[in-house]
Amino acid sequence: MNWDEAFADRYDEWSAGMTTDIAFYVELAGRADGPLVELAIGDGRVAIPVARATGEPVIGLDTSPRMLEQAMIRAAQAGVRLELREADMRDLQLDRPAALIYCPFRALLHLSTWADRRRVFERVATCLRPGGRFAWNAFVFDHHTAARLDGTRQLGPVPHAIRYSTGDNRIDLIRDDGAVSSMWWATKNEWLGLLDVAGLELEALHGGFTGEPFTEDSREYVFTARRPLDA
DSSP: OOGGGGTTTHHHHTTTTOOOOOHHHHHHHHHHSOOOOEEEEETTHHHHHHHHHHOEEEEEEEOOHHHHHHHHHHHHHHHHOOEEEEEEEGGOSSSOOOEEEETTGGGGGGGSHHHHHHHHHHHHHHHHEEEEEEEEEEEEEEEHHHHHHTTOOEOOSSSSEEEEEGGGGGGEEEESSSSSSEEEEOOOHHHHHHHHTTTTTTEEEESTTTTTTTTTTEEEEEEEEOTTTTT
């Protein structure tokens, strides 16, 4: 996982612009009959509403001690229970098969290689019960956006520069203090290939969190997949 602990500071400002995903993941959790798991739980931005809506604890993994500390504090303030684990999603292990595993806020893009993502998808498939769901979202790379933003300095939510390395499928967010957060984008066919090698079945691909059809103009992948019932 690529993550600079400095980004844990003021994380609520970084994530403030992403709110529409919460209802999507809450709705999926409401249909799940069994354990709920969030990969890269961060400060609990999604997991806390999920736990509140379902009345069930959410098992949350993250490699960042600072983010897990924030999640613990926020969960206590909200009066919900999270089972927090400092762990790498590539090493996902569960005591009981999950009904839903989800990874919001484009966190799978912090995995730099196909092999890393394949390992996550295979672990997810192993840890899901038959019929269990895996859901995630990721941005769609757009050359026009990259050309417009590459090399620019953004004042919000936290002052930073943006660098695109199209040869490596990588975008770097570089804070003024030198902290760097990198993401590696993937195509639709690459995501579908990961499902195939992991033995998962595509249930839905939308272009947004309210069920919008995915088209060539979509800027977000919103995936839902399932482990086959006969797996």
